[in-house]
Amino acid sequence: MSADGFRWKTVDDGEPALFGVDELLAPDRSTGRMSDLEFLHVTAKRILNHVPSGSRAPTNWTINVYRGCSHACAYCLAGDTPILMADGRARALSEVRRGDRIYGTAGDDGDRRLVPAEVLDHWATSKPAFAVVLFDGTRLVAxxxxxxxxxxxxxxxxxxxxxxxxxxxxxxxxxARLHKIAVRSVDDLGVEMPMYDITTTTGDFIADGVVSHNCFARPTHEYLGMNLGEDFDRRIVVKINAVERLRAELADPRWTGEAVAMGTNTDPYQRAEGKYRLTRGVVEALGEHGTPFSILTKSPLVTRDLDLLTDAAARAPVSVNFSIGTLDERVWRATEPGTPNPRRRIAAMAALADAGIRTGALVAPVLPGLSDGPDQLREVVRAIRDAGGSLLGISPLYLRPGVREHFLDWLAGFDAELHADYLRRYAHGAYAPEHYLDLLYERAGVPRRRGGVAARLAPQ
Incomplete structure (x- = not known):
């Protein structure tokens, strides 16, 4: 394919290019178990990316050696927020696109009103997640x-x-008129999650009924002229000079050794890593320079690099975290057959903990009537504890638009009685009732800490 279709060189805000047209090498169409993927090789101009000004993310620097991701995840803990469109309907934030017409607001605080607006940009990133719960039961993850x-x-x-x-x-x-609603609680979920946002002509939008401000966007596949659907899943941009470029940047006298986050855009241990081994080279370089870093991944492939992670952790703080919804083999095979076996993730966590690496897991998504039994939840919590990890939190299934229809159609054929229960339970939105989350923590036998970090389990 031609490079002319991509926005390689510049972006509208004048930021410097990450790579140029002349640096796009021939696409590599893979074979075997990766035959469904196309790899686009580029030589990057920089690897250590500074978080945009105006952001208050906990780390100032990120590394993403791949753009796009081959994971086929069934659930998303962010992106399901309903956005009020200009036709009066709601659409999930992850499905809103540039050029869509939505509602924003205009006027001062004494006379603010809803007005039509246009989406100027749509983007994705990953940040530490918080659950904001209102007194009417609305629950937003931000x-x-x-x-x-x-x-x-x-x-x-x-x-x-x-x-x-x-x-x-x-x-x-x-x-509808604007009115006020009190915040009941804010819970730190203790984990980074995929986040979506948009830029609009009014500078705001209506997120699940709440007036929400634009945030600063860092471009992903749309930035490069590709779509965020099939292209994001199938066409993986590979920064083939990532390790060489990183070593040069770390050796720069101006580099101060600040903490670096990996996996802020795409999983550093996705399938492409098995082919290119770029993340391994990045981990080695960071470790040699004593740079603290964190990794967010869904893949047990991370244990391949235990030797390098151990060496790095001896010089600076290092952490690796996972998500695990259930250890019930029947439930996992029925609901998430395309994901790595959760016991492999537990085994990976144990290997990391045994090697002295800080690690833990978010118990998510918990499926009502399928994986929310006391024995099931306590089995996961016990496995995390026995593996030497920390419990980062418990989160029930979010039925965002699109996923909702697909999952409920499957559930109707799997268990008609349970399907009827879900229709009642999720009748008013994508989230299970707030009291259900309290019940999950009770069943799991761990305290839920409101307004602070999630419960932690010290290994025994």
Whole structure:
């Protein structure tokens, strides 16, 4: 394919290019178990990427050696937030696209009203996740620096956790008046999750009925002129000079050795890593320079690099985390047959912990009636504890639009009685009722800490 279709050189805001047209090498169409993937080789101009100004992410630097991701995940803990479209319908944030017409707001705080707006950009990243729960049961998952409109102006989620607030809300209808609703709790989920956001002509949008501010976007596949659907899953951009470039940047006298996050955009241990081994080279380089780093992954392939992770952890803080919804073999095979066996993830966690690497897991997604039994939950918690990991939190299934229809269709054929229960349980939105989350922690036998970090399990 031609490089002319890609936005390689520049972006609208004038940021320097990551790589140029002349640096796009011939595509590599893989064979064997990767025959469904196409790898686009590029030589990157930089590997250590500074978080954009205006962001208050906990780390200032990220590394992503791949753009796009071959994981086929069935659930998403972010991106399912309903956005009020200009036709009065709701659409999941992850499915909104540039050029879509939505509703934003206009006017001052005393006379703010809903007005049509256009989506100028749509993007994805990964950040530490917080659950913001309102008194009417609305539950939003957002990053700490995401801003919502309150009766006292724009406030970040981190501020809501400390001071509380009344958010400005509409009844999810274009003709509805804005009103206030109090925040009941803010929970740190203790894990990084995929996050989506948009830029609009009004500077805001309606997220599950709440007025939400734009955040700063870092481009992914759309930035390069590819789509975020099939292209994101199948066409993987590979920065083949990542290790060489990183070593040069780490050797620069101006580099101060700040913490680096890996997996902030795509999984560093996705299938492409088995072919290119770039993440291994990055881990080795970071370790040699004593640079602290964290990894977010769903793949047990990370244990391949235990030798390098151990060496790196001896010089600086290193952490690796996973997500595990259940250890029930029947439930896993029925609901997530394309994902790595959860016991392999537990084994990977144990290997990391035995090697002295900080590690843990989020118990998610928990499926009502399928994987939420006390014995099932306690088995996962016990496995995490026995593996030497930390419990990062418990999260039930989110039935976002698209996933909702697909999952419920499958469930109807799997168990008609359970299907009827889900229709009642999820009748008012994508989230299970808030009291159900309390029940999950109770069944798991661990405390739920509101407004702070999730419960931790010390290995015994």
């Amino acid at each position: 990053s700490a620096d995401h801003r919502f409109l309150t009766t006292d102006g724009w406030r970040e989620v981190r501020e809501l956790a400390v001071h509380g607030a009344d958010l400005v809300q509409t009844r999810r209808e274009p003709s």
